[in-house]
Amino acid sequence: MFQLNMRFVFKMLGLMHVIESFFVLCATGVAFYYGGDDRGPLLASFAIMLCVGLGFGLAGRNAGARYTGRRESSLAVTLTWLLLTFCGMMPYLLGGYAGNVTDAFYEAMAGFTTTGSTIFRDVEALPHGILFWRSLTQWQGGVGIIVFTVALLPLVGGGANQLFDAEMSGIMREHFLPRITQIAKRFFGIYLLITCVLTLLLWAGPMNLFDAVNHAMTTVSSGGYSTKNDNVAFWGSSYIYYIICIFMFVAAMNFTLIYFLFSGRSHRIAKNEETRYLALFIIIPTLLMTAILFAGNREADLESLFREALFQVTSLITTTGYVVSDYAAWGTFFSLIVLILMTVCGCAGSTSGGLKMGRFIILLKNTQNEFKKLAHPNAVIPVRMNGQVIPSFIVQRVQTFAFIYLVLIIVGCAILLVDGLPFEESIGLAVSAVGNVGPALGRYTGAAFSDLSAVVKWTLAFLMLVGRLEIFTVLALFLPGFWRR
DSSP states (O other), X not given: OOOOOHHHHHHHHHHHHHHHHHHHHXXXXXXXXXXXXXXXXXXXXXXXXXXXXXXXXXXXXXXXXXXXXXXXXXXXXXXXXXXXXXXXXXXXXXXXXXXXXXXXXXXXHHHHTTXXXXXXXXXXXXXXXXXXXXXXXXXXXXXXXHHHHHHHOGGGGGGHHHHHHHHSOOSSOOOOSSSHHHHHHHHHHHHHHHHHHHHHHHHTTTOOHHHHHHHHHHHHTTOOOOSSTTXXXXXXXXXXXXXXXHHHHHHTSOHXXXXXXXXXXXXXHHHOHHHHHHHHHHXXXXXXXXXXXXXXXXXXXXXXXXXXXXXXXXXXXXXXXXXXXXXXXXXHHHHHHHHHHHHHOSOTTSSOOSSOHHHHHHHHHHHHHHHHHHHOTTOOOOEEEXXXXXXXXXXXXXXXXXXXXXXXXXXXXXXXXXXXXXXXXXXXXHHHHHTTOOOOSGGGSSSOOTTSOHHHXXXXXXXXHHHHTTTHHHHGGGOGGGGOO
């Protein structure tokens, strides 16, 4: 064992809590503007968050990043998400909107990890400040809390690379700029721009400004929290459906490609395999389900069926988690499609959760190569994606990731089964939590999760955290070998 640079960890925790306190202050401002009864709880939460941040800041003063490595970075990132969740649950708990610590923590974790499942049965009964805070947690979680910090505050210093890699999802880092802080700033700038554009487009439709801001934040973050009980279906607007579909797809794309689009290299999007596969995973299930639904009800409006199928498929594969239809009533065949969509999900380097489309492509191509080697045992057939050879160690890492991902789903499902949930709901909830999707199967296609037991809620909250931080960052902390020199 060796000495950890705990001052750096405390410095990061202090920095993040101070920054987060100002986000709570923004929600407090919304509460005062609308005159809701959430003003006191949000103001108290701001004070708690700020005090915790200053306390950690004092403990980490004069910290240097010289002796900072992956251990400190993994610990800092994991503790940041955990402690911010505990502080982030305070508005729900202090205001009495969540009945207990378990529910409040679950709601905050589902928010920060952009999972989108909720314990609230009637979100329209919540005051504006709390609704804004829920959306804000997802918006931060989408771009990544640490990435946000690296982008705006270069005080992180030499530990920025490790922090960025410990949180940002992906397979291979494409450092298109020389400094991590520059990359993080570009990502955050693009994220903010997309959010603003979507806000204006939604506001131009039937949404008011408050609803437009909230849904823009939870769409771009692939989060799925809504200000209405009926979700996006509340407005019954084809315009809203299609606009949000487009931006869910954009949010599920690799942000590096979006940067290239703004820098005049849009041809890279069309050539990108991940993007093409993502489009196919949306188009094929949408057409298939539209045909099945229309065959079962030929008097129904075909465009309406297509719109609902498109929206629901896009929402699930991008892990946004909006629910506009009771897709459990679409039949067990669609339940199989749901599990596939919730497992594969969007592209690496996006706000989506799940296994990621890039890993799925690598696993698929590596499997194809194994069959080719049966006929040509001595052949050296590398895995290629986007015309580039994927190093063997990356392929092995993807295989390991996929194996652990499957194990987490099995273990999570087993715990839920032992607690007494039916198999369909258990497997759906486990896949949804690890993939940060939100809705699941059975009774939980769009309903509140408040009736789940405390054991199930804490299990799902842990799976959300592990899934959001790409498994290795969190689970490595439990390995003794990780802490040895």
